[in-house]
Amino acid sequence: MIEFDKVKKIYPDGTEAIREFSLKVQAGEIVTLIGPSGCGKTTAMKMVNRLIEPTAGDIYINEQKVNSYNIHELRWNIGYVLQEIALFPHMTIGENISVVPEMKKWKGKKVKKRIDELLEMVGLDPTTYQKRMPRELSGGQQQRIGVVRALAADPDIILMDEPFSALDPISREQLQTDIKTLQKEIKKTILFVTHDMDEAMALGDRVCLMKDGEIVQLDTPQQLILNPKTEFVRNFIGERKSPWQTAVDVICDPLSSHVLTKEAFEQGNFDQNVTYIVTDRNNMYEGVVSKGTIKPEFLTLENDLPLYKATALIQQQDTQHLFPVIKQGKLIGVLSNKKIVEYLRSKTTLENGVIQ
Numbered sequence: 001m002i003e004f005d006k007v008k009k010i011y012p013d014g015t016e017a018i019r020e021f022s023l024k025v026q027a028g029e030i031v032t033l034i035g036p037s038g039c040g041k042t043t044a045m046k047m048v049n050r051l052i053e054p055t056a057g058d059i060y061i062n063e064q065k066v067n068s069y070n071i072h073e074l075r076w077n078i079g080y081v082l083q084e085i086a087l088f089p090h091m092t093i094g095e096n097i098s099v100v101p102e103m104k105k106w107k108g109k110k111v112k113k114r115i116d117e118l119l120e121m122v123g124l125d126p127t128t129y130q131k132r133m134p135r136e137l138s139g140g141q142q143q144r145i146g147v148v149r150a151l152a153a154d155p156d157i158i159l160m161d162e163p164f165s166a167l168d169p170i171s172r173e174q175l176q177t178d179i180k181t182l183q184k185e186i187k188k189t190i191l192f193v194t195h196d197m198d199e200a201m202a203l204g205d206r207v208c209l210m211k212d213g214e215i216v217q218l219d220t221p222q223q224l225i226l227n228p229k230t231e232f233v234r235n236f237i238g239e240r241k242s243p244w245q246t247a248v249d250v251i252c253d254p255l256s257s258h259v260l261t262k263e264a265f266e267q268g269n270f271d272q273n274v275t276y277i278v279t280d281r282n283n284m285y286e287g288v289v290s291k292g293t294i295k296p297e298f299l300t301l302e303n304d305l306p307l308y309k310a311t312a313l314i315q316q317q318d319t320q321h322l323f324p325v326i327k328q329g330k331l332i333g334v335l336s337n338k339k340i341v342e343y344l345r346s347k348t349t350l351e352n353g354v355i356q
Helices: 041-046 071-076 093-097 099-103 108-121 139-151 169-186 197-203 221-226 231-240 262-266 307-314 337-346
Strands: 002-010 016-025 030-034 056-061 078-082 157-161 189-193 206-211 214-219 259-261 276-279 285-290 293-295 322-327 330-336
Touching: 002 041, 016 041, 016 214, 030 041, 030 197, 041 157, 041 189, 041 206, 071 078, 078 139, 093 099, 093 108, 093 139, 099 108, 108 139, 139 157, 139 169, 169 197, 197 221, 206 221, 206 231, 214 221, 214 231, 221 231, 259 262, 262 276, 276 330, 285 322, 307 337, 330 337
Parallel strands: 030 189, 030 206, 078 157, 157 189, 259 276
Antiparallel strands: 002 016, 002 056, 206 214, 276 285, 285 293, 322 330
């Protein structure tokens, strides 16, 4: 979907902002760009919609060079969300959302329908919010409008440049959750720039950690935590990452003896006194066997759920002791209290009997 091929950016004063940058972002994937200030992450992103032109190398969208597109059409077909929301203050919320669809000559009924469905998608009642002015909304609500405005003309690509960094922690976390939930439905290709490691880990299917205009490590959040390739990566993650922020798929047991195939269950090939997680032949989650019966209502955990949220849910369970970890319906592991304790102990050091 988006490809950077040996891209460089050198400014007139000699500053080398991007060096030999090569990256492929697959269709429907969220890639988060992160790194120290001045590492080139925003420069890289802005080259996708040609707000900045590369000095060397090529950028492709759908295997076509971006500089071969009409620049206006290119930008109309790429949603863009900034830290400075920049809603038009003299326009209603509905009018703000409709700007690009109207530029693309959408008919009035189609625009109205799109406004309604987008507002509903982010939990804002169209009858209440469509006629309001930006000043009547909270910061978090305005940022939601910034997101849906970027989605208004149904672009395949969304660029997000530190969109939540000015918000309070509660609004920021809620919007991160909204983006993850929304992405399951809309499946856009998203390039997301952030300076916050927890945000990069929470949102990215892959995380691109940059330094001095180069990619230091491009990996899944789990692999960045488990297998940092350099001391820089280890330090960058370590300085910012609490073990309680770790996603449950890092901690769970992928080879648990408590996993049972549906075929084995139907044949009765299991211990009636043991609790099992049941999957079909494609490893899709089916339910939990307890006392010989499949019970689908057991608590499951989404793979990217941070540990502190998972433990809050686990505390509410009196009888369940094994927790299936699911990604898009597939079982990827089993979490238990024992695994949680083992993980936290592995991330805790003791000095003279005191936790450090």
